[in-house]
Structure formats: structure tokens, C-alpha cells
Amino acid sequence: MRVVIGITGASGAIYAKRLIEFLHKKHTLFVTISKHAKSIFEYETGVNFFDFIKTKDVEYFDNGDLYSPVASGSFKIDACCIVPCSMKTLSSIANGFSDSLISRCADVAIKEKRKLVVVPRETPFSSIHLENMLKLSNLGVYITVASTAFYNKPQTLEDVVDFVVGRILDNLGIDNSLYKRWEGKNSTNVEL
Numbered sequence: 001m002r003v004v005i006g007i008t009g010a011s012g013a014i015y016a017k018r019l020i021e022f023l024h025k026k027h028t029l030f031v032t033i034s035k036h037a038k039s040i041f042e043y044e045t046g047v048n049f050f051d052f053i054k055t056k057d058v059e060y061f062d063n064g065d066l067y068s069p070v071a072s073g074s075f076k077i078d079a080c081c082i083v084p085c086s087m088k089t090l091s092s093i094a095n096g097f098s099d100s101l102i103s104r105c106a107d108v109a110i111k112e113k114r115k116l117v118v119v120p121r122e123t124p125f126s127s128i129h130l131e132n133m134l135k136l137s138n139l140g141v142y143i144t145v146a147s148t149a150f151y152n153k154p155q156t157l158e159d160v161v162d163f164v165v166g167r168i169l170d171n172l173g174i175d176n177s178l179y180k181r182w183e184g185k186n187s188t189n190v191e192l
Contacts, residue, residue, distance in 0.1 A: 006102035009036030012084030012121035079115035094132035
């Protein structure tokens with residue numbers, strides 16, 4: 001699979017890092033990152049972004065490079081994932097304002113009817129945020145909020161991250177066993 005990963009300046013760089021770690025061995029990745037996300041990536045993960053991607057088999061494009069191949073609908077990709085997705089970028093995508101490579105890649109995914117997953121990392125959501133998410137959802141975009149579950153009884157931060165990344169991979173149609181899936185519970189054991 002050929003996947004564009006856009007990383008924006010919202011908190012949650014650890015999700016992008018883990019997603020790249022999972023995908024880079026078996027899939028072709030094209031990565032771009034916003035200016036603010038570079039410093040957030042280092043602050044939150046303790047890792048320099050460029051040092052990190054040098055160790056992975058990814059192709060990097062500057063977020064201002066609207067001449068890059070991933071900015072065109074004629075360049076074949078299978079999916080685009082914006083993780084984490086800031087509310088600024090979410091608004092840009094929802095309103096067709098392609099002022100960066102990240103928002104342009106999302107715009108291309110929508111117009112070419114390719115998979116697009118956006119991972120908002122904000123709380124609480126304002127009505128404006130929700131309206132923008134609804135607009136995108138109505139266009140077929142996957143809105144995968146960075147929200148974990150606790151039925152799988154996470155023990156570590158990695159368990160929490162892997163749950164969210166596993167759900168992103170599910171949206172992309174990529175098999176994974178990063179998290180324990182719900183298998184049901186015997187309702188006779190539940191006290192009311």
C-alpha cells in the first residue's frame with residue numbers, strides 16, 4: 001500500500017511515530033510534517049523528527065512543497081492519514097483551503113475518492129470543530145479521534161498508543177494485532 005502521512009502541530013506526535021514504525025517495513029510511505037509539528041514531535045517523543053525518518057524507509061516532502069508528486073491526483077496513492085490532525089488543518093481540509101502540502105494531500109484524497117483518515121487530537125470539541133468533522137464524515141473521510149478504550153485493560157502508555165494506531169490501521173484496511181479486540185462479555189455476569 002502507498003500511504004501519505006501528514007503530521008500537524010497538535011499534541012499526539014507519538015501516534016504518528018508509532019504508525020510510521022508499524023508501516024514502514026511493508027508499505028511505501030510519503031511523509032510530510034508542519035513547521036510546528038517538528039518541534040512538538042521532538043518535545044513529546046524525545047526524538048528528532050529527521051533523525052527518526054532517516055532510520056525508516058520513507059520519502060519525505062517539505063510541507064511547503066506543493067510541487068511534490070503527492071500534491072497531484074495523478075500520483076497514485078492508496079490512502080492519506082493526517083495524524084495528529086490540528087483543528088486548523090481539519091478546518092482547511094473541510095473547507096478546501098489547500099495552503100500546505102498536508103491539506104493539499106487530504107484535498108487530493110477526497111477528490112480522487114481515496115481513503116482519508118484524520119486523527120483529531122483536541123478536547124473538548126467546539127461546535128465549529130464538530131461541524132467540520134461532520135462535513136468531512138459526510139464526504140467519506142474517517143474521523144478517528146485519538147481516544148482509547150479500556151476494555152482491553154491497557155497496562156502501559158504503549159498499550160494506549162497501540163489501541164489508537166490499531167484503529168487507524170483498521171480504517172486504512174491494514175491487518176494488525178496491535179490491540180486486543182472486543183470479544184464480548186457474558187451478560188449474565190453483569191450486575192445492575
